[in-house]
Amino acid sequence: MEDLRKDTSGQWIALSGLVISLIIIGLAVLANQAALAGYHSSNAALEFPKENIRELNQHTRDNAQTIKDMAFYMNSTTNETVPVAFEQLFDNYSTQMQKLYAVHGEVVDVSLVSINSTTGNYTMEDIDMVFVNITYDDGRTHYSAEPEIIEVME
Amino acid sequence: MKRLFADEEGVSILFEYILFSLICIGFFMIVSVNSDEIFMQTPNEVVMQNEMSDIGNMMSTMITDMYLILPANGQIDTKYDIPPKVGTETYIINADIAYTDQIIELVSSDSGKKVRVTIGGIATTMPINGTASSSSTNHMISYDSRR
Structure with missing residues:
Protein backbone atom coordinates (compact mmCIF):
# COMPACT_ATOMS: atom_id res chain seq x y z
CA MET A 1 0.00 0.00 0.00
CA GLY A 38 -38.92 14.90 -26.28
CA TYR A 39 -41.31 15.08 -23.38
CA HIS A 40 -41.32 18.82 -23.16
CA SER A 41 -44.04 19.55 -25.67
CA SER A 42 -46.37 22.49 -25.28
CA ASN A 43 -49.88 21.98 -24.08
CA ALA A 44 -52.14 23.69 -26.52
CA ALA A 45 -54.59 25.42 -24.23
CA LEU A 46 -58.25 24.95 -24.88
CA GLU A 47 -60.34 27.94 -23.95
CA PHE A 48 -63.59 27.18 -25.64
CA PRO A 49 -66.37 28.15 -23.18
CA LYS A 50 -68.55 25.15 -23.92
CA GLU A 51 -70.01 24.82 -20.44
CA ASN A 52 -70.83 28.51 -20.13
CA ILE A 53 -72.81 28.51 -23.33
CA ARG A 54 -74.54 25.27 -22.46
CA GLU A 55 -75.48 26.60 -19.04
CA LEU A 56 -76.86 29.80 -20.49
CA ASN A 57 -78.95 27.78 -22.90
CA GLN A 58 -80.12 25.31 -20.29
CA HIS A 59 -80.95 28.07 -17.80
CA THR A 60 -82.99 29.88 -20.38
CA ARG A 61 -84.92 26.71 -21.18
CA ASP A 62 -85.58 25.95 -17.52
CA ASN A 63 -86.54 29.51 -16.77
CA ALA A 64 -88.88 29.81 -19.73
CA GLN A 65 -90.84 26.96 -18.18
CA THR A 66 -90.79 28.56 -14.74
CA ILE A 67 -91.68 31.97 -16.14
CA LYS A 68 -94.65 30.45 -17.94
CA ASP A 69 -95.97 29.07 -14.64
CA MET A 70 -95.31 32.37 -12.89
CA ALA A 71 -97.02 34.31 -15.68
CA PHE A 72 -100.19 32.30 -15.14
CA TYR A 73 -99.95 32.88 -11.42
CA MET A 74 -99.58 36.62 -12.02
CA ASN A 75 -102.51 36.48 -14.40
CA SER A 76 -104.69 34.90 -11.74
CA THR A 77 -103.70 37.33 -8.97
CA THR A 78 -103.45 40.60 -10.92
CA ASN A 79 -105.18 41.72 -14.08
CA GLU A 80 -102.01 41.37 -16.18
CA THR A 81 -102.51 39.31 -19.37
CA VAL A 82 -100.34 36.21 -19.69
CA PRO A 83 -98.12 37.46 -22.56
CA VAL A 84 -97.48 40.79 -20.82
CA ALA A 85 -96.64 39.07 -17.54
CA PHE A 86 -94.40 36.63 -19.38
CA GLU A 87 -92.60 39.48 -21.09
CA GLN A 88 -92.00 41.35 -17.84
CA LEU A 89 -90.69 38.27 -16.06
CA PHE A 90 -88.49 37.37 -18.98
CA ASP A 91 -87.03 40.87 -19.03
CA ASN A 92 -86.13 40.47 -15.36
CA TYR A 93 -84.48 37.16 -16.11
CA SER A 94 -82.55 38.71 -18.98
CA THR A 95 -81.26 41.54 -16.82
CA GLN A 96 -80.15 39.11 -14.15
CA MET A 97 -78.32 36.92 -16.64
CA GLN A 98 -76.54 39.94 -18.12
CA LYS A 99 -75.32 40.94 -14.67
CA LEU A 100 -74.29 37.43 -13.69
CA TYR A 101 -72.27 36.85 -16.83
CA ALA A 102 -70.78 40.35 -16.74
CA VAL A 103 -69.12 39.36 -13.46
CA HIS A 104 -67.10 36.80 -15.43
CA GLY A 105 -66.35 39.26 -18.22
CA GLU A 106 -68.84 37.76 -20.63
CA VAL A 107 -71.51 39.60 -22.53
CA VAL A 108 -74.81 37.81 -22.90
CA ASP A 109 -78.15 38.85 -24.17
CA VAL A 110 -81.34 36.85 -23.76
CA SER A 111 -84.32 38.46 -25.37
CA LEU A 112 -87.84 37.25 -25.98
CA VAL A 113 -88.92 37.14 -29.61
CA SER A 114 -92.40 35.71 -29.41
CA ILE A 115 -94.72 33.53 -27.40
CA ASN A 116 -96.39 31.01 -29.65
CA SER A 117 -99.72 29.41 -29.25
CA THR A 118 -101.09 27.04 -31.85
CA THR A 119 -104.72 27.78 -31.02
CA GLY A 120 -104.31 31.54 -30.61
CA ASN A 121 -105.45 31.44 -26.98
CA TYR A 122 -103.10 32.09 -24.13
CA THR A 123 -104.18 29.52 -21.62
CA MET A 124 -101.94 27.12 -19.72
CA GLU A 125 -102.39 24.40 -22.34
CA ASP A 126 -102.12 26.55 -25.42
CA ILE A 127 -98.75 28.24 -25.02
CA ASP A 128 -96.43 25.63 -26.43
CA MET A 129 -93.35 27.38 -27.74
CA VAL A 130 -91.29 30.42 -26.90
CA PHE A 131 -88.82 31.94 -29.33
CA VAL A 132 -85.81 33.48 -27.64
CA ASN A 133 -82.67 35.11 -29.02
CA ILE A 134 -79.59 34.07 -27.11
CA THR A 135 -76.21 35.67 -27.73
CA TYR A 136 -72.99 35.11 -25.88
CA ASP A 137 -69.60 36.76 -26.33
CA ASP A 138 -66.44 36.48 -24.26
CA GLY A 139 -64.19 38.30 -26.67
CA ARG A 140 -62.92 35.12 -28.30
CA THR A 141 -66.07 33.16 -28.86
CA HIS A 142 -69.26 34.56 -30.24
CA TYR A 143 -72.41 32.48 -30.02
CA SER A 144 -75.82 33.45 -31.23
CA ALA A 145 -78.99 31.43 -31.47
CA GLU A 146 -81.60 33.46 -33.28
CA PRO A 147 -84.08 32.23 -32.38
CA GLU A 148 -83.72 29.39 -29.93
CA ILE A 149 -87.02 27.53 -29.97
CA ILE A 150 -88.04 26.50 -26.48
CA GLU A 151 -90.90 24.11 -25.88
CA VAL A 152 -92.79 25.00 -22.73
CA MET A 153 -95.51 22.37 -22.88
CA GLU A 154 -96.36 20.82 -19.56
CA MET B 1 -2.08 -16.83 -17.24
CA LYS B 2 0.07 -16.71 -14.15
CA ARG B 3 2.67 -14.73 -16.06
CA LEU B 4 0.07 -12.17 -17.02
CA PHE B 5 -0.67 -11.38 -13.40
CA ALA B 6 2.91 -11.60 -12.29
CA ASP B 7 4.09 -9.31 -15.07
CA GLU B 8 4.04 -5.80 -13.69
CA GLU B 9 5.39 -4.08 -16.77
CA GLY B 10 2.92 -1.85 -18.62
CA VAL B 11 3.19 -0.13 -21.94
CA SER B 12 5.39 2.93 -22.02
CA ILE B 13 3.85 6.20 -21.02
CA LEU B 14 4.30 7.56 -24.53
CA PHE B 15 2.49 4.63 -26.08
CA GLU B 16 -0.20 4.85 -23.43
CA TYR B 17 -0.63 8.51 -24.29
CA ILE B 18 -0.95 7.76 -27.99
CA LEU B 19 -3.47 5.01 -27.32
CA PHE B 20 -5.64 7.20 -25.14
CA SER B 21 -5.38 10.05 -27.61
CA LEU B 22 -6.51 7.81 -30.44
CA ILE B 23 -9.46 6.52 -28.40
CA CYS B 24 -10.44 10.07 -27.49
CA ILE B 25 -10.09 11.31 -31.05
CA GLY B 26 -12.07 8.37 -32.40
CA PHE B 27 -14.84 8.86 -29.88
CA PHE B 28 -14.95 12.59 -30.50
CA MET B 29 -15.13 12.06 -34.26
CA ILE B 30 -18.04 9.64 -33.98
CA VAL B 31 -19.91 12.00 -31.69
CA SER B 32 -19.28 15.11 -33.77
CA VAL B 33 -20.27 13.38 -37.00
CA ASN B 34 -23.56 12.22 -35.45
CA SER B 35 -24.15 15.17 -33.14
CA ASP B 36 -26.61 16.95 -35.41
CA GLU B 37 -28.64 13.78 -35.80
CA ILE B 38 -28.47 12.87 -32.11
CA PHE B 39 -28.82 16.23 -30.44
CA MET B 40 -30.88 18.26 -32.91
CA GLN B 41 -32.94 16.18 -35.31
CA THR B 42 -34.15 13.37 -33.09
CA PRO B 43 -35.40 15.64 -30.28
CA ASN B 44 -36.91 17.97 -32.86
CA GLU B 45 -38.72 15.07 -34.45
CA VAL B 46 -40.07 13.94 -31.09
CA VAL B 47 -41.10 17.46 -30.12
CA MET B 48 -42.84 17.95 -33.45
CA GLN B 49 -44.66 14.67 -33.22
CA ASN B 50 -45.89 15.41 -29.69
CA GLU B 51 -46.74 19.02 -30.26
CA MET B 52 -48.49 18.45 -33.56
CA SER B 53 -50.67 15.72 -32.12
CA ASP B 54 -51.34 18.00 -29.14
CA ILE B 55 -52.54 20.74 -31.46
CA GLY B 56 -54.46 18.30 -33.61
CA ASN B 57 -56.20 16.94 -30.55
CA MET B 58 -57.00 20.46 -29.39
CA MET B 59 -58.60 21.22 -32.76
CA SER B 60 -60.50 17.98 -32.69
CA THR B 61 -61.74 18.64 -29.15
CA MET B 62 -62.75 22.17 -30.05
CA ILE B 63 -64.70 21.02 -33.10
CA THR B 64 -66.39 18.32 -31.04
CA ASP B 65 -67.28 20.84 -28.33
CA MET B 66 -68.72 23.20 -30.93
CA TYR B 67 -70.68 20.36 -32.44
CA LEU B 68 -72.18 19.59 -29.04
CA ILE B 69 -73.52 23.08 -28.43
CA LEU B 70 -74.20 24.41 -31.89
CA PRO B 71 -77.51 26.23 -32.16
CA ALA B 72 -80.33 25.03 -34.39
CA ASN B 73 -80.66 28.53 -35.82
CA GLY B 74 -77.66 30.73 -35.38
CA GLN B 75 -73.93 30.86 -35.45
CA ILE B 76 -70.77 30.32 -33.45
CA ASP B 77 -67.38 31.90 -34.10
CA THR B 78 -64.43 31.10 -31.94
CA LYS B 79 -60.87 32.34 -32.03
CA TYR B 80 -58.05 30.11 -30.88
CA ASP B 81 -54.33 30.33 -30.34
CA ILE B 82 -51.81 27.86 -31.62
CA PRO B 83 -48.03 28.04 -31.38
CA PRO B 84 -46.54 29.61 -34.53
CA LYS B 85 -43.87 26.90 -34.71
CA VAL B 86 -43.54 23.32 -33.60
CA GLY B 87 -39.92 22.40 -33.04
CA THR B 88 -38.30 24.58 -35.65
CA GLU B 89 -40.97 24.50 -38.33
CA THR B 90 -44.24 26.20 -39.22
CA TYR B 91 -47.21 24.07 -40.14
CA ILE B 92 -50.63 24.07 -41.74
CA ILE B 93 -53.80 22.59 -40.30
CA ASN B 94 -55.80 21.04 -43.07
CA ALA B 95 -59.43 20.12 -42.45
CA ASP B 96 -60.41 19.80 -46.11
CA ILE B 97 -60.02 16.04 -46.04
CA ALA B 98 -62.29 15.76 -43.00
CA TYR B 99 -65.39 14.99 -45.00
CA THR B 100 -63.99 11.96 -46.76
CA ASP B 101 -61.53 10.63 -44.19
CA GLN B 102 -62.88 11.93 -40.85
CA ILE B 103 -59.47 13.29 -39.91
CA ILE B 104 -57.68 16.58 -39.51
CA GLU B 105 -54.18 16.73 -40.88
CA LEU B 106 -51.30 18.83 -39.63
CA VAL B 107 -48.59 19.26 -42.23
CA SER B 108 -45.22 20.78 -41.50
CA SER B 109 -44.22 23.15 -44.27
CA ASP B 110 -40.47 22.44 -44.22
CA SER B 111 -40.04 18.73 -43.72
CA GLY B 112 -43.51 17.72 -44.86
CA LYS B 113 -44.11 15.79 -41.66
CA LYS B 114 -47.76 14.85 -41.28
CA VAL B 115 -49.76 14.13 -38.16
CA ARG B 116 -53.34 12.99 -38.51
CA VAL B 117 -55.98 13.29 -35.83
CA THR B 118 -59.44 11.79 -35.97
CA ILE B 119 -62.57 13.87 -35.45
CA GLY B 120 -64.78 10.95 -34.63
CA GLY B 121 -67.12 10.97 -37.60
CA ILE B 122 -68.57 14.42 -36.94
CA ALA B 123 -67.98 15.54 -40.50
CA THR B 124 -70.70 13.26 -41.85
CA THR B 125 -73.35 15.31 -40.02
CA MET B 126 -71.57 18.67 -39.93
CA PRO B 127 -69.44 19.54 -42.95
CA ILE B 128 -65.99 20.70 -41.92
CA ASN B 129 -63.58 22.41 -44.23
CA GLY B 130 -60.80 24.95 -44.35
CA THR B 131 -57.11 25.31 -43.71
CA ALA B 132 -55.19 27.40 -41.18
CA SER B 133 -51.57 28.38 -41.30
CA SER B 134 -49.73 28.53 -37.98
CA SER B 135 -47.94 31.72 -38.96
CA SER B 136 -51.07 33.80 -39.48
CA THR B 137 -52.07 36.02 -36.58
CA ASN B 138 -55.74 35.18 -36.21
CA HIS B 139 -57.28 31.75 -36.29
CA MET B 140 -60.98 31.16 -36.20
CA ILE B 141 -63.58 28.43 -36.54
CA SER B 142 -67.03 29.48 -37.64
CA TYR B 143 -70.35 27.74 -37.82
CA ASP B 144 -73.49 29.08 -39.35
CA SER B 145 -76.70 27.06 -39.49
CA ARG B 146 -77.93 29.04 -42.50
CA ARG B 147 -75.06 28.09 -44.75
Missing part, protein backbone atom coordinates in the same frame (compact mmCIF):
# COMPACT_ATOMS: atom_id res chain seq x y z
CA GLU A 2 2.87 2.26 0.88
CA ASP A 3 4.32 1.49 -2.52
CA LEU A 4 1.12 2.43 -4.25
CA ARG A 5 0.99 5.82 -2.59
CA LYS A 6 4.66 6.68 -3.05
CA ASP A 7 4.64 5.74 -6.71
CA THR A 8 4.09 9.02 -8.55
CA SER A 9 4.71 7.77 -12.07
CA GLY A 10 1.91 7.37 -14.62
CA GLN A 11 0.66 10.93 -14.43
CA TRP A 12 -0.43 10.84 -18.03
CA ILE A 13 -2.65 7.85 -17.42
CA ALA A 14 -4.27 9.55 -14.46
CA LEU A 15 -4.74 12.73 -16.46
CA SER A 16 -6.17 10.86 -19.44
CA GLY A 17 -8.59 9.11 -17.14
CA LEU A 18 -9.73 12.47 -15.81
CA VAL A 19 -10.17 13.91 -19.29
CA ILE A 20 -12.14 10.90 -20.51
CA SER A 21 -14.37 10.89 -17.46
CA LEU A 22 -15.13 14.59 -17.93
CA ILE A 23 -16.00 14.00 -21.58
CA ILE A 24 -18.28 11.12 -20.68
CA ILE A 25 -20.02 13.19 -18.00
CA GLY A 26 -20.54 16.02 -20.48
CA LEU A 27 -21.97 13.67 -23.07
CA ALA A 28 -24.26 12.05 -20.54
CA VAL A 29 -25.64 15.48 -19.60
CA LEU A 30 -26.20 16.34 -23.25
CA ALA A 31 -27.84 13.01 -23.96
CA ASN A 32 -30.14 13.51 -21.00
CA GLN A 33 -31.19 16.93 -22.23
CA ALA A 34 -31.91 15.51 -25.64
CA ALA A 35 -34.04 12.78 -24.16
CA LEU A 36 -35.94 15.21 -21.94
CA ALA A 37 -36.68 17.55 -24.82
Whole structure:
Protein backbone atom coordinates (compact mmCIF):
# COMPACT_ATOMS: atom_id res chain seq x y z
CA MET A 1 0.00 0.00 0.00
CA GLU A 2 2.87 2.26 0.88
CA ASP A 3 4.32 1.49 -2.52
CA LEU A 4 1.12 2.43 -4.25
CA ARG A 5 0.99 5.82 -2.59
CA LYS A 6 4.66 6.68 -3.05
CA ASP A 7 4.64 5.74 -6.71
CA THR A 8 4.09 9.02 -8.55
CA SER A 9 4.71 7.77 -12.07
CA GLY A 10 1.91 7.37 -14.62
CA GLN A 11 0.66 10.93 -14.43
CA TRP A 12 -0.43 10.84 -18.03
CA ILE A 13 -2.65 7.85 -17.42
CA ALA A 14 -4.27 9.55 -14.46
CA LEU A 15 -4.74 12.73 -16.46
CA SER A 16 -6.17 10.86 -19.44
CA GLY A 17 -8.59 9.11 -17.14
CA LEU A 18 -9.73 12.47 -15.81
CA VAL A 19 -10.17 13.91 -19.29
CA ILE A 20 -12.14 10.90 -20.51
CA SER A 21 -14.37 10.89 -17.46
CA LEU A 22 -15.13 14.59 -17.93
CA ILE A 23 -16.00 14.00 -21.58
CA ILE A 24 -18.28 11.12 -20.68
CA ILE A 25 -20.02 13.19 -18.00
CA GLY A 26 -20.54 16.02 -20.48
CA LEU A 27 -21.97 13.67 -23.07
CA ALA A 28 -24.26 12.05 -20.54
CA VAL A 29 -25.64 15.48 -19.60
CA LEU A 30 -26.20 16.34 -23.25
CA ALA A 31 -27.84 13.01 -23.96
CA ASN A 32 -30.14 13.51 -21.00
CA GLN A 33 -31.19 16.93 -22.23
CA ALA A 34 -31.91 15.51 -25.64
CA ALA A 35 -34.04 12.78 -24.16
CA LEU A 36 -35.94 15.21 -21.94
CA ALA A 37 -36.68 17.55 -24.82
CA GLY A 38 -38.92 14.90 -26.28
CA TYR A 39 -41.31 15.08 -23.38
CA HIS A 40 -41.32 18.82 -23.16
CA SER A 41 -44.04 19.55 -25.67
CA SER A 42 -46.37 22.49 -25.28
CA ASN A 43 -49.88 21.98 -24.08
CA ALA A 44 -52.14 23.69 -26.52
CA ALA A 45 -54.59 25.42 -24.23
CA LEU A 46 -58.25 24.95 -24.88
CA GLU A 47 -60.34 27.94 -23.95
CA PHE A 48 -63.59 27.18 -25.64
CA PRO A 49 -66.37 28.15 -23.18
CA LYS A 50 -68.55 25.15 -23.92
CA GLU A 51 -70.01 24.82 -20.44
CA ASN A 52 -70.83 28.51 -20.13
CA ILE A 53 -72.81 28.51 -23.33
CA ARG A 54 -74.54 25.27 -22.46
CA GLU A 55 -75.48 26.60 -19.04
CA LEU A 56 -76.86 29.80 -20.49
CA ASN A 57 -78.95 27.78 -22.90
CA GLN A 58 -80.12 25.31 -20.29
CA HIS A 59 -80.95 28.07 -17.80
CA THR A 60 -82.99 29.88 -20.38
CA ARG A 61 -84.92 26.71 -21.18
CA ASP A 62 -85.58 25.95 -17.52
CA ASN A 63 -86.54 29.51 -16.77
CA ALA A 64 -88.88 29.81 -19.73
CA GLN A 65 -90.84 26.96 -18.18
CA THR A 66 -90.79 28.56 -14.74
CA ILE A 67 -91.68 31.97 -16.14
CA LYS A 68 -94.65 30.45 -17.94
CA ASP A 69 -95.97 29.07 -14.64
CA MET A 70 -95.31 32.37 -12.89
CA ALA A 71 -97.02 34.31 -15.68
CA PHE A 72 -100.19 32.30 -15.14
CA TYR A 73 -99.95 32.88 -11.42
CA MET A 74 -99.58 36.62 -12.02
CA ASN A 75 -102.51 36.48 -14.40
CA SER A 76 -104.69 34.90 -11.74
CA THR A 77 -103.70 37.33 -8.97
CA THR A 78 -103.45 40.60 -10.92
CA ASN A 79 -105.18 41.72 -14.08
CA GLU A 80 -102.01 41.37 -16.18
CA THR A 81 -102.51 39.31 -19.37
CA VAL A 82 -100.34 36.21 -19.69
CA PRO A 83 -98.12 37.46 -22.56
CA VAL A 84 -97.48 40.79 -20.82
CA ALA A 85 -96.64 39.07 -17.54
CA PHE A 86 -94.40 36.63 -19.38
CA GLU A 87 -92.60 39.48 -21.09
CA GLN A 88 -92.00 41.35 -17.84
CA LEU A 89 -90.69 38.27 -16.06
CA PHE A 90 -88.49 37.37 -18.98
CA ASP A 91 -87.03 40.87 -19.03
CA ASN A 92 -86.13 40.47 -15.36
CA TYR A 93 -84.48 37.16 -16.11
CA SER A 94 -82.55 38.71 -18.98
CA THR A 95 -81.26 41.54 -16.82
CA GLN A 96 -80.15 39.11 -14.15
CA MET A 97 -78.32 36.92 -16.64
CA GLN A 98 -76.54 39.94 -18.12
CA LYS A 99 -75.32 40.94 -14.67
CA LEU A 100 -74.29 37.43 -13.69
CA TYR A 101 -72.27 36.85 -16.83
CA ALA A 102 -70.78 40.35 -16.74
CA VAL A 103 -69.12 39.36 -13.46
CA HIS A 104 -67.10 36.80 -15.43
CA GLY A 105 -66.35 39.26 -18.22
CA GLU A 106 -68.84 37.76 -20.63
CA VAL A 107 -71.51 39.60 -22.53
CA VAL A 108 -74.81 37.81 -22.90
CA ASP A 109 -78.15 38.85 -24.17
CA VAL A 110 -81.34 36.85 -23.76
CA SER A 111 -84.32 38.46 -25.37
CA LEU A 112 -87.84 37.25 -25.98
CA VAL A 113 -88.92 37.14 -29.61
CA SER A 114 -92.40 35.71 -29.41
CA ILE A 115 -94.72 33.53 -27.40
CA ASN A 116 -96.39 31.01 -29.65
CA SER A 117 -99.72 29.41 -29.25
CA THR A 118 -101.09 27.04 -31.85
CA THR A 119 -104.72 27.78 -31.02
CA GLY A 120 -104.31 31.54 -30.61
CA ASN A 121 -105.45 31.44 -26.98
CA TYR A 122 -103.10 32.09 -24.13
CA THR A 123 -104.18 29.52 -21.62
CA MET A 124 -101.94 27.12 -19.72
CA GLU A 125 -102.39 24.40 -22.34
CA ASP A 126 -102.12 26.55 -25.42
CA ILE A 127 -98.75 28.24 -25.02
CA ASP A 128 -96.43 25.63 -26.43
CA MET A 129 -93.35 27.38 -27.74
CA VAL A 130 -91.29 30.42 -26.90
CA PHE A 131 -88.82 31.94 -29.33
CA VAL A 132 -85.81 33.48 -27.64
CA ASN A 133 -82.67 35.11 -29.02
CA ILE A 134 -79.59 34.07 -27.11
CA THR A 135 -76.21 35.67 -27.73
CA TYR A 136 -72.99 35.11 -25.88
CA ASP A 137 -69.60 36.76 -26.33
CA ASP A 138 -66.44 36.48 -24.26
CA GLY A 139 -64.19 38.30 -26.67
CA ARG A 140 -62.92 35.12 -28.30
CA THR A 141 -66.07 33.16 -28.86
CA HIS A 142 -69.26 34.56 -30.24
CA TYR A 143 -72.41 32.48 -30.02
CA SER A 144 -75.82 33.45 -31.23
CA ALA A 145 -78.99 31.43 -31.47
CA GLU A 146 -81.60 33.46 -33.28
CA PRO A 147 -84.08 32.23 -32.38
CA GLU A 148 -83.72 29.39 -29.93
CA ILE A 149 -87.02 27.53 -29.97
CA ILE A 150 -88.04 26.50 -26.48
CA GLU A 151 -90.90 24.11 -25.88
CA VAL A 152 -92.79 25.00 -22.73
CA MET A 153 -95.51 22.37 -22.88
CA GLU A 154 -96.36 20.82 -19.56
CA MET B 1 -2.08 -16.83 -17.24
CA LYS B 2 0.07 -16.71 -14.15
CA ARG B 3 2.67 -14.73 -16.06
CA LEU B 4 0.07 -12.17 -17.02
CA PHE B 5 -0.67 -11.38 -13.40
CA ALA B 6 2.91 -11.60 -12.29
CA ASP B 7 4.09 -9.31 -15.07
CA GLU B 8 4.04 -5.80 -13.69
CA GLU B 9 5.39 -4.08 -16.77
CA GLY B 10 2.92 -1.85 -18.62
CA VAL B 11 3.19 -0.13 -21.94
CA SER B 12 5.39 2.93 -22.02
CA ILE B 13 3.85 6.20 -21.02
CA LEU B 14 4.30 7.56 -24.53
CA PHE B 15 2.49 4.63 -26.08
CA GLU B 16 -0.20 4.85 -23.43
CA TYR B 17 -0.63 8.51 -24.29
CA ILE B 18 -0.95 7.76 -27.99
CA LEU B 19 -3.47 5.01 -27.32
CA PHE B 20 -5.64 7.20 -25.14
CA SER B 21 -5.38 10.05 -27.61
CA LEU B 22 -6.51 7.81 -30.44
CA ILE B 23 -9.46 6.52 -28.40
CA CYS B 24 -10.44 10.07 -27.49
CA ILE B 25 -10.09 11.31 -31.05
CA GLY B 26 -12.07 8.37 -32.40
CA PHE B 27 -14.84 8.86 -29.88
CA PHE B 28 -14.95 12.59 -30.50
CA MET B 29 -15.13 12.06 -34.26
CA ILE B 30 -18.04 9.64 -33.98
CA VAL B 31 -19.91 12.00 -31.69
CA SER B 32 -19.28 15.11 -33.77
CA VAL B 33 -20.27 13.38 -37.00
CA ASN B 34 -23.56 12.22 -35.45
CA SER B 35 -24.15 15.17 -33.14
CA ASP B 36 -26.61 16.95 -35.41
CA GLU B 37 -28.64 13.78 -35.80
CA ILE B 38 -28.47 12.87 -32.11
CA PHE B 39 -28.82 16.23 -30.44
CA MET B 40 -30.88 18.26 -32.91
CA GLN B 41 -32.94 16.18 -35.31
CA THR B 42 -34.15 13.37 -33.09
CA PRO B 43 -35.40 15.64 -30.28
CA ASN B 44 -36.91 17.97 -32.86
CA GLU B 45 -38.72 15.07 -34.45
CA VAL B 46 -40.07 13.94 -31.09
CA VAL B 47 -41.10 17.46 -30.12
CA MET B 48 -42.84 17.95 -33.45
CA GLN B 49 -44.66 14.67 -33.22
CA ASN B 50 -45.89 15.41 -29.69
CA GLU B 51 -46.74 19.02 -30.26
CA MET B 52 -48.49 18.45 -33.56
CA SER B 53 -50.67 15.72 -32.12
CA ASP B 54 -51.34 18.00 -29.14
CA ILE B 55 -52.54 20.74 -31.46
CA GLY B 56 -54.46 18.30 -33.61
CA ASN B 57 -56.20 16.94 -30.55
CA MET B 58 -57.00 20.46 -29.39
CA MET B 59 -58.60 21.22 -32.76
CA SER B 60 -60.50 17.98 -32.69
CA THR B 61 -61.74 18.64 -29.15
CA MET B 62 -62.75 22.17 -30.05
CA ILE B 63 -64.70 21.02 -33.10
CA THR B 64 -66.39 18.32 -31.04
CA ASP B 65 -67.28 20.84 -28.33
CA MET B 66 -68.72 23.20 -30.93
CA TYR B 67 -70.68 20.36 -32.44
CA LEU B 68 -72.18 19.59 -29.04
CA ILE B 69 -73.52 23.08 -28.43
CA LEU B 70 -74.20 24.41 -31.89
CA PRO B 71 -77.51 26.23 -32.16
CA ALA B 72 -80.33 25.03 -34.39
CA ASN B 73 -80.66 28.53 -35.82
CA GLY B 74 -77.66 30.73 -35.38
CA GLN B 75 -73.93 30.86 -35.45
CA ILE B 76 -70.77 30.32 -33.45
CA ASP B 77 -67.38 31.90 -34.10
CA THR B 78 -64.43 31.10 -31.94
CA LYS B 79 -60.87 32.34 -32.03
CA TYR B 80 -58.05 30.11 -30.88
CA ASP B 81 -54.33 30.33 -30.34
CA ILE B 82 -51.81 27.86 -31.62
CA PRO B 83 -48.03 28.04 -31.38
CA PRO B 84 -46.54 29.61 -34.53
CA LYS B 85 -43.87 26.90 -34.71
CA VAL B 86 -43.54 23.32 -33.60
CA GLY B 87 -39.92 22.40 -33.04
CA THR B 88 -38.30 24.58 -35.65
CA GLU B 89 -40.97 24.50 -38.33
CA THR B 90 -44.24 26.20 -39.22
CA TYR B 91 -47.21 24.07 -40.14
CA ILE B 92 -50.63 24.07 -41.74
CA ILE B 93 -53.80 22.59 -40.30
CA ASN B 94 -55.80 21.04 -43.07
CA ALA B 95 -59.43 20.12 -42.45
CA ASP B 96 -60.41 19.80 -46.11
CA ILE B 97 -60.02 16.04 -46.04
CA ALA B 98 -62.29 15.76 -43.00
CA TYR B 99 -65.39 14.99 -45.00
CA THR B 100 -63.99 11.96 -46.76
CA ASP B 101 -61.53 10.63 -44.19
CA GLN B 102 -62.88 11.93 -40.85
CA ILE B 103 -59.47 13.29 -39.91
CA ILE B 104 -57.68 16.58 -39.51
CA GLU B 105 -54.18 16.73 -40.88
CA LEU B 106 -51.30 18.83 -39.63
CA VAL B 107 -48.59 19.26 -42.23
CA SER B 108 -45.22 20.78 -41.50
CA SER B 109 -44.22 23.15 -44.27
CA ASP B 110 -40.47 22.44 -44.22
CA SER B 111 -40.04 18.73 -43.72
CA GLY B 112 -43.51 17.72 -44.86
CA LYS B 113 -44.11 15.79 -41.66
CA LYS B 114 -47.76 14.85 -41.28
CA VAL B 115 -49.76 14.13 -38.16
CA ARG B 116 -53.34 12.99 -38.51
CA VAL B 117 -55.98 13.29 -35.83
CA THR B 118 -59.44 11.79 -35.97
CA ILE B 119 -62.57 13.87 -35.45
CA GLY B 120 -64.78 10.95 -34.63
CA GLY B 121 -67.12 10.97 -37.60
CA ILE B 122 -68.57 14.42 -36.94
CA ALA B 123 -67.98 15.54 -40.50
CA THR B 124 -70.70 13.26 -41.85
CA THR B 125 -73.35 15.31 -40.02
CA MET B 126 -71.57 18.67 -39.93
CA PRO B 127 -69.44 19.54 -42.95
CA ILE B 128 -65.99 20.70 -41.92
CA ASN B 129 -63.58 22.41 -44.23
CA GLY B 130 -60.80 24.95 -44.35
CA THR B 131 -57.11 25.31 -43.71
CA ALA B 132 -55.19 27.40 -41.18
CA SER B 133 -51.57 28.38 -41.30
CA SER B 134 -49.73 28.53 -37.98
CA SER B 135 -47.94 31.72 -38.96
CA SER B 136 -51.07 33.80 -39.48
CA THR B 137 -52.07 36.02 -36.58
CA ASN B 138 -55.74 35.18 -36.21
CA HIS B 139 -57.28 31.75 -36.29
CA MET B 140 -60.98 31.16 -36.20
CA ILE B 141 -63.58 28.43 -36.54
CA SER B 142 -67.03 29.48 -37.64
CA TYR B 143 -70.35 27.74 -37.82
CA ASP B 144 -73.49 29.08 -39.35
CA SER B 145 -76.70 27.06 -39.49
CA ARG B 146 -77.93 29.04 -42.50
CA ARG B 147 -75.06 28.09 -44.75
